[in-house]
Amino acid sequence: MMAIVFRSQATHLRAGEITATRVNCNSLTFIITITVYTNTKNTTVLFGGDQDVLNFGDGSKSVFVPETPNTLRPDLDPDGSVATASFTISHTYSGFGTYVISYREPNRNEGVLNMDASVNTTFYLETVVTVDPFLGCNNTPKLLVPPIDHACPGVAWTHNPGAFDPDGDSLSYSMEVPFSDRKTQVINYKNPNDPKFYNNFGNANENGNGPPTFSINPISGTITWDSPGAVGEYNIAFHIIEWRKKGTEWFPMGYVRRDMQILVDDCKNQRPDLIVPKDTCVVAGTVLKATIYGTDPDKDPVKIEAFSEIFNFPPALSPAKYTPVPGVNDFVPSVPPAETKFEWQTECIHVKDQPYQVVFKVTDKPKEGPRLVTFKTWLVKVVGPAPDWTNATLNLSNRTTDLEWAPYFCQNAEKMQVWRKVDGNPFVPDNCQTGMPDYLGYELIDVVDIKDANNVPITKYRDTNNGKGLAPGAKYCYRLVAVFPLPKGGESYVSLDTCVGPIKANVPIITHVTVEKTDMTTGQNRISWRSPFEVDKTQFPPPYRYDVYRTVGFASGRGTDSVKISPVGFSDTTIVDTPINTEENVYNYGVTCYASNGGLVGSSAHASSVRLDAKSQVKKIELNWSAFVPWSNQIQTVPNKHLIYRGPEGATEADLVLIDSVDVLNSGFIYLDQGQWDGKGLNDNDVYCYRVMTRGGYGNPKIAQPLLNFSQIMCAQPGDTIPPCKLEPPIRSTVEYKDCDDYFQQFCDRNTFSNTLIWNRPEDSDCRNDVRSYNIYYTNKRGGEYTLLANTKDTTYTDTKNLRSFARCYKIAAVDRSGNEGELSEEMCIDNCPYYELPNVFTPNGDKYNETFSAFSTRNIPCGEEGGCPIPDELKLKCARFVEQVEFKVFNRWGQEVYTYDSSIGDNTASIYIDWNGKDAGGKELATGVYYYVAKVKFLTVDPQDQIQNFKGWVHLIR
Template sequence: MKAPLLTRSIVRGIFLVFCFILSGVTAFATHLRAGNIIVKRIGTCDAKKYSITVIVYTNTLNTNVLFGGDQDYLDFGDKSPRILIPEIGPGHPNYSVIDAQRGIARAFYTVEWTYGGPGRYTISYVEPNRNEGVLNMDNSVNTTFYIETQIVIDPFLGCSTPADLTIPPIDRACSGKAFFHNPGAFDPDGNDSLSYEMVVPYRDRNATVLNYRAPNDPKFYVDFNTGNETDDGPPVFNINSLDGTITWDAPGFAGEYNIAFIVREWRKVLGKWVAMGYVRRDMQIIVEDDCNNQRPDLEVPEDVCIEAGKTLKETIIGTDPDIPPDKVKLEAFSQIFEFIPSESPATVSPDPAIFQNSPGKLEFEWHTTCEHIREQPYQVVFKVSDSRSNGVSLVTYKTWRIKVVGPAPKWNDATLDISKRQATIKWDPYFCVNAEKMQIWRKVDSTSFRPDTCQTGMPDYLGYTNIATIAAKTASGTQVTQYIDNNGGKGLAPGAMYCYRLVATFPLPDGGESYVSKDTCVGPIPADVPIITNVSVEKTGTTDGQIRVSWKRPFDANKTLYPPPYTYEVYRAIGYTRGTDSTLVATLSDTTFLDPGLNTEESIYNYSIAAYSPGSSLPIKFVGASDVASAVRLDTKSQVGQIQLNWTAVVPWSNQIQDHPRHLIYRGPEGSTESELVLIDSIDATIDGLQYTDKGQYNNTPLNEGTTYCYRVKTRGGYGNPAKIPEPLENFSQIICVQPGDSIPPCKPILTVDLLDCDQFKSQQNSCFGSTYSNVLNWSNDAATECQSDISSYRIYRSATPGGESVFIAEVPAVQTTYSDTNLPSFARCYTIVAVDRSGNESEPSEPVCNDNCPYYELPNVFTPNGDGKNDVFSAFNIRDYLESCSNPEECVIPQNLIEKCARFVEKVKFKVFNRWGQEVYSYESGSENSIFIDWDGKNSSGVELSPAVYYYVAEVTFITLDPGSSTQTFKGWVHLVDGQQ
């Protein structure tokens, strides 16, 4: 039970007086209450330019100290000198009083800054001092106020724009009543997610304030065990990590409390979330007493998806439970209200907010456009406040999420060219002209799938393959509305009906995608070659495995040109797909073949069938060959209490068909043969995909750790041509055995990288004009085979510097032991790799391996700036003139001595020229539109031509290398400026 109100007030008063006596200064003195730094990118990521705004809330009671001035430093985080923020106070346009009664004013300072290169930069502001009387830290009036925001500029991750926070970091609470607050944060980039975490306020970088206590510390309560609003439990204080709502249930002693929290930005890169920048906000909560009030409530719509081009209208209702009810004021905060008029911002009415009789209404309306499409939903934070003339008003926050998605593309036509075995598919001009790409998906056989609301893109489980992603527009801006599918030049598979769907995608940073289109189909393709129908593992073994291969005769072949009966050749290769290593394993007249003596336990096999006609005379005629089809490969992932199965086959038919969707799951004890396995379950492959998790559902018998279970799967598929190729086509996987709950990780792999040979690289004709590069990785396993037998995949990580933050870039199957990291801006990268077993256990990372660039820079010692077009400027050695004269630069023949001297892997150049008396006559720095080649025209910095003479230079060149600390080199030399007319 809580203490009586009078008693609690007396206790709090004694507590506050005691705090003030300890501080030894006048209450309510200087001066900073709360704040944060908001950073916005200006222009493109490559520009590395940002607008930085420091926002603070100051105390105005009993103090004339202003924001900014001596000792008030803004640090850009790039080792450049700190700057002082000028004093900003009454009369300044960046200053405003927001609550005169409580002495609260807002001030801000904005500056633009350009960063020199990639990096993770922590921008910070420090100023003495906080305002007096903050209860949950010691001696606040003599405690420095510190805030920071971090940005990331990375060539792989892109640039970060940390969250913008729309609701001020100062709020009022009522003692004994639960307090709620939301910062109203949003991601300006649109494609990132935000998370929230509570931290301790700072007094300097990495230095917390002294003796910080959380606001729900027992020190601030008469009876801590009944400190919540309902008097039945201790108070809680936390922040929702997903939506940022701060809950304090409930405040104790009246007074001022400061808290801090981080709003962190996360970006999805290659399927994994990577931490980007963050905002560290320092916030003040002013708790007041005597709150005989009940909190108002909000009714907000459910989270929604809306198709771009449609209008969203909703009514938000705020109510007050007091009798009689207080008036209520409803407010909304979101970036969608801040769009300029041409960007169709959302609106609310009434605006500005007013107090209304309860229930109050806020009418929301937003006419969405294609420019609003993005991957992440927009967040609208609603706030309802009640009106109390004799006490503190209470508030409630609720968040509404709105996702704007692209409409589904619409088909126009689809035709089949039988002679070329290719399809031409056409669609209407897309509604959203800002779409960047059009994804083209293909599947054998049709499906009636229609996406649910908010289900954008192509679901993985439907079995479609992304055969192409093309630009939505040509270079001239005309929409692309057709695609020709010839199956990568191989032609569409005979016997099959092909169906297509489209998904439009939108450019970063917002990203986003459309609903998937309906399907459109062509075919079936004439079956004028053998049609392979079965590649089924009949027996699993390392030396005695068997695979049954079956096919249908070429029933659409021209029997005049290719009269039956036909002879068939069966070809086999290892792997899912065919390379150049196929082997003839049988010649026969039948349409089925049992292939014996195989290692079906460890290897994957694929097959094709060639048909021959005897004709009327020798030699026999080649009718044609089937498409390649692999066996079904089953893999497992062992987990505690369950085993996950995944299976794959690369075949010309579909194993996810609507008429026969169910795949069958068989299981048995260790040592079971195919006939001893029992059917335990089935899955709908068009809904669940090609996976199944055994949790002991069969006979309700849990799986036992230490017990080995063996599995086999039967797939069922078809060509979408059941009249001529009966369905379902049934094929078995191999048997695979596993125990649940495996916790033993694989051994650490041994990784190598094909290191760059600089002498060889510098001699190559294309080394001077490469714009993208590749690193080839190779790995092997430790000799200890007992920890290698169940490896299922390898995960590859990359970093830009030795010991730098590693980023996941790829996961490859266990059968693969090499990987090419392509489209890199330079070779300078480090790598590690981990092995992953079927239970998801990861090995220790391999020892890191790094490749580096071969940087080079050389300057000549003579030039003749006489305007004759020959040697007119002083430039680093390069091959620009040769490239400009070639229609195909990679076929240009460039003098070998110039190849070896050309500038390579140069990030920036600072260049100064001095006369013989040591006076600087010219300076130059690359960047923006300035070239790294310098191209000095012989004039001084004022544009006046210099006299022919010998001049001396210093060039500070920063190369792109692994070690930033040693990447800058200084070149000193002389150059003879020659008149050229002599």
């Protein structure tokens, strides 16, 4: 009884977190560490004990954390009331998945103001880890700054956890409510800036001119409380969330929940301040130097500390340094300002897509009262240098370009992007502008390896324009960007331009595909071209005759979908194509030329009409346009702006008026109409019609520019905020594999899967007209958290994204023209038909037949003389399918365990068939006889309760 009473008054847990480090990428073992900060004032209770439970989140047995001695932390509280302790253990997970690691211990320290009865409130921590072979190896973020800080009433307080991700993943931060157990908030939690903690709430910020605020910066992780009120202790919690980029998508990898404590003391101290450099980027291989200054308005001594992963790199990875590095009581005068010198010899291995976060902390030392701190964050991004060109040669015979560059400086880069543009651009990137900006108009034509299989640098590339040759008449310019491997990622600065051409104009040069009239049945396009003005006129004498070919779509074609437009008169270099559907279709054209002697001169490159699209937004309409042309519509010569024309509903080309222009060199092919040109704004009930005029050129002084081409007319209505209707009836699938007897032949050894979804458009006409697309969401378990999978305008969708089986649940929501999303549909789940069966006899006698005790499968089927390896129907029916993991134990007739197997451990990883050879755990052959087994099988299913099944049986081992 006394022990229980003592424990209930164990006012000792202030703050903490859990971190997990994967032993290596070929193992499912993690090193899990719980770090806590304890109260040592008026209590001797230690961290850990017989009620203190660590749960690994995978259904395995929890462990009790043993009592662990404290280590006092005078740097966090000079009076000795703060200590720290930790516990570390390894744990091996049975398979892939997302696991919530949690720790629960009674109790928090007494007297926390912003929750009820903290002394009787359980202290709870959790961390989420993801083990996914698609996303790669993963470790949780690490936190460098302790979670205990002091504050004074009326003085703004800041804190930064100094978090970084060892894998190079991106981090974000969110404020959370402290927990007392899983999914259980502490009782009556209040934010630290709640009015109950203030006498003058309306003017309680540091400047005395507004209410107090409390927030976390979701990017930097800096927490700001401006400013504290009542004296006492406050607890807060926040998540450090890690994100991994795979291709163009970001995936959440888990989070660390930190529970921390703020000690607000009765003091009149003013907080110290820091002067840090502006955020910067540095080229790998150069030295970055900076000076950080610390000041104090009370002229108290200060010390400056720095926290970042870059200080913790091993010597081989060239860590950053700062001097002086202060000890617990190393304070220096703040007048003149205290100085800290920073220096970092950066290397290629430091290149990363996200900047490094360097957290500086300045602490003052007043004559009396608590010490105050200020945090400031400096972002440093290490980027790869721009690649260097050595040569670019134009091959006139086949209109190709041979490109050469110097071996890239950073040989740890993975790929080299090759970009191309007609007419080039004098662009020079800013200090922190990496990669190729979208708005410059360069086209990514290929991505090549930095090194070949023999580790030799790759430095050459031939541009054939996908075998079609480069467009005659055009000048081409190229740039390079080096790409570094994920998960750290990163792109180099873009190289300078290297240019070739203009290419000889010895075939027709198409110059215009402009929409003259927008209509579904009587539309008109005007096509114009230049004659082959650099052709050998002796071989191909004028006058010339032309054939013009048309294809629907942006891409060129000369097959059954190509239409010849005729006739074209001798020496004519323009034609109007009508009647066609210019309202709904984009068309592309090519011109073929014949000399007067009948000889084929050649064909032009193909060019499409300009296609305009309009997207409704609230009180706005966004315009986007594009064209597939051999010239550039982002030229350097003036004028280079595209023109925007607008008119009312039903307007023709002649009715539209010029309202604005777009500098496409800086903003790309996009325009947002908010009615700004006349100041009247857009009316929600009106329809507006638009047309865009592009300006382009070949970069060839012999071809006049700008080349002017109009888009079709596109009409739209400003958007609203009302979401569209919910989808009814529910979505369905083309196939649901529930009757395994009907479909068993399809699943043996299958490794690719897809689910096809079908749904109906809303029956109500208003709902139907309001829907523009559908968002499809998925989860891998019934009732799980849904993630956006895709957006489509169709009413069918085939899901092949990272499917390991058919098991997946879906919901769909309609999206209207304003981007509003409707209510999610009812959940529709597709499940597997899992199966697992073991035989009852095997003969490990060396005759190469039935040598192992294995689950039924279609592996190693013997082929007959005629080949074909026919699979017996019995095996098709019994083959193991949709099995994720197997644990297997064998016992002799006296109940002694003689053999054990786990498909997630060692060399057997991912083998779910067991393949026991009849030997015991020590490798000794077991005698003939009957043995008993227990198999725990984990299936891939959408229902978690159906995942684990236990099999018990016997097997006769015969030698």
